[in-house]
Amino acid sequence: MGNLSTVFKLAYLNLRTQMEYRVSFFIWLGIKLLSYGSEYLIVWMILDRFKGIGTWSIPEVIVLWAILQLSYTLAGPFLFHSAGRLEQHIVKGSLDYFLVQPIHPLVNLIARNFSWTYSSQQVMSAVVLVIALNASGFDWSLARVSFLVLTILGGISFYAFTFLIGASLNFRMISGGREFGINIRWLMEMTQYPISIYPKQIQAFLTFVVPAAMLNYYPAVYLLDKSAELLHPSLPLISPLVEIALGIIGVRLFWKGLDWYQSGGG
Amino acid sequence: MIEVTNLSKTFRVLEGKKGLVGAVKNLFSRDYRYVEAVKDISFTVQQGEMLGLIGPNGAGKSTTIKILAGILVPTSGKALVNGIEPYRFRQQNAMKVSVVFGQRTKLWWDLPCYESFELHRVMYRIPEKVYKQNLDEFMEFLELGEFWNRPVRQLSLGQRMRAEIAVSLLHNPEVIYLDEPTIGMDAVAKERIRQFLLNTNKARNITLIITSHDMADIEKLCSRVIIIDHGQIVYEGDFDEIRHRYGRERTMVVEFGEEYPVIELPYGTVIKDEGLKKSIRFLREQGTAIDLITALGKHYVIRDVSIQEAEIESIIREIYEVGT
Amino acid sequence: MSGIVETLRTYTAFTLCFLKAKFIYRASFWISLSINFLFLLMQVYLWKALLGTGSLADTTVNEMITYVVMASVIRNILLSRAALTIEDRLLSGDIVFDFIRPLSFRVQLLLNDLGQALSSFLLQSVPLMAAALVFVGINPPESLIHLIAFIFLAIGGMIISFYTSYIIGLVAFYTMKAEYLEWLIGTINTFLSGRYLPLWLYPAWLRIIAEIAPFKLMYYTPIAVYMGRIPLSELPAALLTMFVWLFLLIGIEFLLWKKTTNKLVVQGG
Numbered sequence: 001m002g003n004l005s006t007v008f009k010l011a012y013l014n015l016r017t018q019m020e021y022r023v024s025f026f027i028w029l030g031i032k033l034l035s036y037g038s039e040y041l042i043v044w045m046i047l048d049r050f051k052g053i054g055t056w057s058i059p060e061v062i063v064l065w066a067i068l069q070l071s072y073t074l075a076g077p078f079l080f081h082s083a084g085r086l087e088q089h090i091v092k093g094s095l096d097y098f099l100v101q102p103i104h105p106l107v108n109l110i111a112r113n114f115s116w117t118y119s120s121q122q123v124m125s126a127v128v129l130v131i132a133l134n135a136s137g138f139d140w141s142l143a144r145v146s147f148l149v150l151t152i153l154g155g156i157s158f159y160a161f162t163f164l165i166g167a168s169l170n171f172r173m174i175s176g177g178r179e180f181g182i183n184i185r186w187l188m189e190m191t192q193y194p195i196s197i198y199p200k201q202i203q204a205f206l207t208f209v210v211p212a213a214m215l216n217y218y219p220a221v222y223l224l225d226k227s228a229e230l231l232h233p234s235l236p237l238i239s240p241l242v243e244i245a246l247g248i249i250g251v252r253l254f255w256k257g258l259d260w261y262q263s264g265g266g
Numbered sequence: 267m268i269e270v271t272n273l274s275k276t277f278r279v280l281e282g283k284k285g286l287v288g289a290v291k292n293l294f295s296r297d298y299r300y301v302e303a304v305k306d307i308s309f310t311v312q313q314g315e316m317l318g319l320i321g322p323n324g325a326g327k328s329t330t331i332k333i334l335a336g337i338l339v340p341t342s343g344k345a346l347v348n349g350i351e352p353y354r355f356r357q358q359n360a361m362k363v364s365v366v367f368g369q370r371t372k373l374w375w376d377l378p379c380y381e382s383f384e385l386h387r388v389m390y391r392i393p394e395k396v397y398k399q400n401l402d403e404f405m406e407f408l409e410l411g412e413f414w415n416r417p418v419r420q421l422s423l424g425q426r427m428r429a430e431i432a433v434s435l436l437h438n439p440e441v442i443y444l445d446e447p448t449i450g451m452d453a454v455a456k457e458r459i460r461q462f463l464l465n466t467n468k469a470r471n472i473t474l475i476i477t478s479h480d481m482a483d484i485e486k487l488c489s490r491v492i493i494i495d496h497g498q499i500v501y502e503g504d505f506d507e508i509r510h511r512y513g514r515e516r517t518m519v520v521e522f523g524e525e526y527p528v529i530e531l532p533y534g535t536v537i538k539d540e541g542l543k544k545s546i547r548f549l550r551e552q553g554t555a556i557d558l559i560t561a562l563g564k565h566y567v568i569r570d571v572s573i574q575e576a577e578i579e580s581i582i583r584e585i586y587e588v589g590t
Numbered sequence: 591m592s593g594i595v596e597t598l599r600t601y602t603a604f605t606l607c608f609l610k611a612k613f614i615y616r617a618s619f620w621i622s623l624s625i626n627f628l629f630l631l632m633q634v635y636l637w638k639a640l641l642g643t644g645s646l647a648d649t650t651v652n653e654m655i656t657y658v659v660m661a662s663v664i665r666n667i668l669l670s671r672a673a674l675t676i677e678d679r680l681l682s683g684d685i686v687f688d689f690i691r692p693l694s695f696r697v698q699l700l701l702n703d704l705g706q707a708l709s710s711f712l713l714q715s716v717p718l719m720a721a722a723l724v725f726v727g728i729n730p731p732e733s734l735i736h737l738i739a740f741i742f743l744a745i746g747g748m749i750i751s752f753y754t755s756y757i758i759g760l761v762a763f764y765t766m767k768a769e770y771l772e773w774l775i776g777t778i779n780t781f782l783s784g785r786y787l788p789l790w791l792y793p794a795w796l797r798i799i800a801e802i803a804p805f806k807l808m809y810y811t812p813i814a815v816y817m818g819r820i821p822l823s824e825l826p827a828a829l830l831t832m833f834v835w836l837f838l839l840i841g842i843e844f845l846l847w848k849k850t851t852n853k854l855v856v857q858g859g
Contacts, residue, residue, distance in 0.1 A: 009388040017376045031770050035777040042786055046636075049646055049791065053639050097372040099337045102360040103389060179618065186625055190632045197639035202631065262339045262353065 071155025157247025523567030732818025784810030
């Protein structure tokens with residue numbers, strides 16, 4: 001693993017680097033906040049005219065969206081820059097150094113490229129989620145809250161999966177590895193609305209092919225006690241587990257990619 | 267001690283296809299080619315030795331170094347560095363070795379130089395005393411103070427390499443691998459690095475394995491040399507032996523006082539006649555340069571002489587070509 | 591005369607380049623096309639779910655669907671790479687070489703973007719529209735005149751989009767990284783261009799701002815004309831507005847450009 005102090009040291013150096021561009025740091029923070037808020041505002045503008053979408057009230061739709069956002073902003077700092085930098089490292093050849101340092105290469109990569117600009121968004125997403133849950137009449141029982149936590153973990157895992165699969169492709173020198181992950185994340189925007197608005201084929205696609213709906217829709221059905229026509233009744237409860245499993249698969253793919261790099265490429 | 271036994275490494279390389287149609291086809295099926303970068307090589311390196319790995323580009327030297335460093339995994343055969351396989355026990359191995367790639371940096375690009383040193387201290391868990399001692403020493407010899415506070419991206423190549431090597435030695439590794447460490451540097455900078463490496467080796471008994479295209483590096487640093495070509499060891503021994511075995515020819519450029527149309531030589535032949543300056547080539551076994559000059563001096567007016575050693579480069583080239 | 595031939599030749603070269611490039615990365619081409627289409631579907635189904643068979647502010651489902659499809663079609667031609675290129679060139683000082691070339695840098699930028707727009711239109715918008723016609727169904731244009739006006743306005747909107755981008759690139763040179771400014775303007779654009787929602791559905795206060803700004807000319811105005819929401823009588827006004835903004839933006843860009851390059855020449859990069 002490489003001991004903790006190394007990780008902190010790397011993260012500190014990373015922060016220092018980002019702070020070097022001090023003005024940019026804060027401007028970027030501000031801009032991200034603005035664009036983030038505006039996405040929310042547009043959705044609200046559209047929905048405000050209506051009392052919701054189908055059987056989903058406005059707060060409930062916002063819950064869907066907030067789960068996505070919170071998962072992303074929690075996963076993003078670890079993975080966003082790292083994935084991009086990995087490609088650079090491989091091309092420049094500096095990845096080799098990671099393999100000769102007494103610290104886990106993945107930990108090394110992430111600690112160096114941890115992104116510090118997500119904190120405001122994390123707070124915002126969490127606040128929005130809590131408010132929306134409340135407005136939806138969420139039952140704050142232990143069971144449901146635990147499931148909520150599990151859902152978020154699943155969300156983080158799935159986002160991690162999208163980054164890791166891209167990284168794995170990078171190792172195999174298949175161009176467009178990073179884009180692949182980006183594309184999947186775009187696709188996931190479709191689940192910010194309840195997928196019941198889509199025809200069955202698209203629902204199936206978003207459940208079984210790219211399980212984005214398992215991130216927020218199905219768990220929300222359980223969390224908010226919705227009676228909805230589902231492709232399969234077990235989906236709500238197993239969804240977070242599937243997402244977490246995908247996260248683990250992602251890590252494995254990363255290692256396989258690294259193995260390949262060591263014995264194939266270069 | 268480093269033991270390499272029957273080491274082989276084969277790469278799978280993508281074959282690109284030609285043209286637009288090929289590019290489209292490429293998306294569906296890929297052709298592969300197998301390249302044997304390293305073919306069944308074996309050698310041993312004792313602790314404290316300074317070994318040079320030389321060979322033409324693509325010969326397999328970088329591959330060998332990467333395997334020894336633990337970056338690549340061999341296809342077959344084994345490499346043992348102080349008893350462990352570096353590619354299997356990477357982190358354990360990492361604590362005791364160092365790698366320097368001349369063309370890539372491990373220093374933190376945007377931050378002042380000293381931060382990279384600090385990082386190294388934490389990463390390798392170097393005790394305070396050891397760190398200070400080493401740092402003082404390196405500071406002095408390599409004059410790191412010149413650029414200690416400057417961001418790495420602003421350093422010149424020579425400065426960066428000094429920092430790079432210093433950082434790599436902070437944790438007192440037992441082995442250090444250097445891949446083209448002096449590439450692109452000017453003569454003065456190269457000399458400084460070489461001197462530093464020599465001193466370090468003497469003082470700490472570190473094993474040094476170095477590849478370089480600059481023969482002067484290898485000559486000045488290495489007691490032993492391994493020549494690799496096409497993935498195989500073509501020669502193993504020291505420089506004197508190389509010169510002795512392969513460098514039989516010597517060339518002497520003599521500047522005469524007059525333009526003599528014909529020169530009579532006790533041995534050797536005139537290979538180039540530029541009027542006053544003539545190049546004479548002779549074989550070592552025929553006689554020494556001194557004797558030749560003395561003989562010439564008796565009959566002709568000589569203004570200046572320069573003797574060209576059979577250059578290591580050309581000897582090596584000769585070996586490469588023969589080795590094909 | 592030769593300037594025009596030169597220009598045309600360069601333009602064709604750029605377009606062909608983009609077309610070729612898109613074909614070589616066929617996988618990414620199909621993927622981006624699919625994703626664009628899925629995005630479109632997302633909006634279509636959203637509106638279907640929201641409006642059902644009813645209507646809002648007398649906008650029917652089909653109208654909304656038409657709106658959303660046309661917006662997707664337009665999106666592809668508005669993208670400009672210019673801002674970052676400008677920043678790069680100015681920073682590196684390479685810009686001075688462009689003064690020697692037969693075709694000025696600014697013209698090249700424009701041609702570059704036009705070429706890309708054309709290739710994107712052919713490769714992304716057309717397939718998208720075809721898929722939409724088959725799977726979704728859109729309303730036909732209000733009339734032939736409206737259709738022609740729509741094309742004019744769309745092209746005008748595209749050029750406005752380009753010049754906004756160029757101005758950003760130049761301004762960014764003085765203030766901050768182009769990337770940030772682009773994001774900022776992109777965010778504002780989202781609200782004021784009518785990309786996701788027709789202006790007539792906007793809350794009153796926002797509508798006022800949107801009507802004043804030039805951004806609506808990129809999405810709202812062309813589409814509203816296509817759909818006949820802007821009647822024949824108002825067409826001249828719409829076109830006039832477009833020309834005024836074009837004139838303004840091109841003018842500002844020109845002045846900024848002069849100022850920046852003068853500064854460079856005097857200071858020597």
